[in-house]
Amino acid sequence: MDPDALRRICLSFPGAYEDYPFGPETAVFKVRASISGGARHEGKVFALSSMSPDGYVNLKCEPGLAVQLRAVHPEITGAWHMNKTHWNGVRLDGTLPEDMIRDMVEDSYDLVVAGLTRKQQEQLGWARLAGSGGGPDG
Template identity: 45%
Template sequence: MKNNIIEYCLKKKGATKDYPFGPDPLVFKIAGKMFALIFDSKGNYLYLNLKCDPVIAENLREQHEAVRPGYHMNKEHWNTIIVDGSLAESDVFDMIDHSYDLVVKNLPKSLRESIPK
């Protein structure tokens, strides 16, 4: 599923990938702001950090064991999704969309308008 997640993130308008912290994690940005981080686990799972509205973040954590407070992030605004097969790929993609949309919404108008249509 890792390749699908990477491809999905890169299909977002204006998305770029970067390694600002070294070889791990892989970071996806829009206009220089992070919207997704992928950590390669030492075990069998992938860890995906995504920005999330605090109310929705709490609900997701209550509903899904694979959704936890953001690892090494502001735990109010970020979730870590353990990609272990317990969530449908479409649910993970919806969470990526939400993260991307939140980041874009908070960009200054000039930056939002510079994102390719």
């Protein structure tokens, strides 16, 4: 996956923005929602990437799934400089299908947004299907 495609995917989610707190070589994608009165919290990281053609992206992942993905795909490892229980490093060298990477980015975003307050989730227009309590229609 090329860096521009990764950037488009990451920035397609509500409240997502790109930051460079570690310098120009590492793009950090975060999600942020305003709270009452328009105040803002610091954004929460859902992806980090070197943004180079054979680079990598670090993505949050449920621990059990992280282990399974690493066992099946040598391109997926524990993420550098992150908690390897919860974060995978994914090579962007074209060996993994783009739709798989897109799904992993979306899962990472969902895991991070699930940790926000309900009010922030509502401001982002986010509703997780599982546990929404609304029956078959959500």
